[in-house]
Amino acid sequence: MKRTAIYPGSFDPLTNGHLDVIQRAAKLFDRVIVAVAENESKHPLFTLAERLALVKKAVAHLPPVATDSFDGLLVEYAAARQAGTIVRGLRAVSDFEFEFQLALMNRKLDENIETIFMMPKDTYTFLSSRIVKEIARLGGDVRPFVPAHVSAALQKKLKPARPRGARI
Ligand code: ADP
Numbered sequence: 001m002k003r004t005a006i007y008p009g010s011f012d013p014l015t016n017g018h019l020d021v022i023q024r025a026a027k028l029f030d031r032v033i034v035a036v037a038e039n040e041s042k043h044p045l046f047t048l049a050e051r052l053a054l055v056k057k058a059v060a061h062l063p064p065v066a067t068d069s070f071d072g073l074l075v076e077y078a079a080a081r082q083a084g085t086i087v088r089g090l091r092a093v094s095d096f097e098f099e100f101q102l103a104l105m106n107r108k109l110d111e112n113i114e115t116i117f118m119m120p121k122d123t124y125t126f127l128s129s130r131i132v133k134e135i136a137r138l139g140g141d142v143r144p145f146v147p148a149h150v151s152a153a154l155q156k157k158l159k160p161a162r163p164r165g166a167r168i
Contacts, residue, residue: 002030002031003028003029003030003031003084003085004029004030004031004032004033004081004082004083004084004085005025005028005029005031005032005033005083005084005085005086005087005116006032006033006035006074006077006078006081006083006085006086006087007021007022007025007032007033007034007035007086007087007088008035008036008037008070008074008077008086008088009034009035009036009037010036010037010039010042010044010051010129011034011036011051011054011055011129012039012042012044012045012046012051012129012133013045013046013050013051013054013129013132013133013146013150013153013154014051014054014055014058014129014146014147014150015124015127015128015129015132015145015146015150016124016127016144016145016146016147017089017091017120017124017125017127017128018055018089019058019059019147020120020121020124021087021089021118021120022034022059022062022065023062024118024120025087025118026062026064026065029064029085030064031064031065031066032062032064032065032066032087033065033066033067033068033081033083034055034059034065034066034067034068035067035068035069035070035074035077036048036051036052036055036067036068036069036070037069037070037071037074038069038070038071045133045157046153046157048069050153052067052068052069054147054149054150054153055067057147057149058147058149058150068081073109074086074106075106075109075110075113076110078110078113079110079112079113083113084112084113084114085113085114085115085116086103086106086113086114086115086116087115087116087117087118088102088103088115088116088117088118089117089118089119089120090117090118090119091119091120091124091125091126091127091128092125099117102115103115103117127145132145132146132154133154133158136151136154136155136158137158142154
């Protein structure tokens with residue numbers, strides 16, 4: 001039987017930290033589905049379609065990795081995709097409490113689905129989508145932290161609007 005894992009998240013946008021976790025998971029499972037959560041309540045910077053497209057491009061070279069989006073209960077989505085494992089990334093102790101709570105709640109909801117945690121390369125432990133957006137917003141260079149196409153998308157999204165009446 002094929003072993004399938006789901007790696008869920010907002011991916012607003014995907015960072016090199018996410019990619020590191022995806023690459024590690026791809027070595028352990030026959031199929032890894034990166035599942036982009038709709039998460040409208042979090043007011044994402046990128047639309048669901050944009051986040052999905054950015055992930056898709058980043059994982060195109062990894063054959064076991066597929067992309068999808070989902071809304072609603074993660075365990076229900078995982079069961080529907082016949083995935084027995086949920087992968088989450090752990091950056092630091094600060095992630096632990098929330099992730100622990102989430103994993104135990106998901107186990108209560110469906111005992112057949114296990115959550116596993118993967119630690120990224122140490123250089124990515126400080127990386128988050130939130131920090132990357134903040135740096136980009138302030139005009140900083142995010143190229144060391146995200147794939148090139150994500151950096152370009154951030155620049156495009158956050159480009160300051162041209163003042164009214166300004167000449168091209
Ligand atoms: P969510 O909104 O579900 O937290 P994120 O896109 O922020 O979605 O993160 C998805 C998963 O990836 C989470 O488990 C998060 O802890 C993990 N993650 C985020 N950034 C990193 C990183 N730099 N290294 C390892 N894991 C990460």
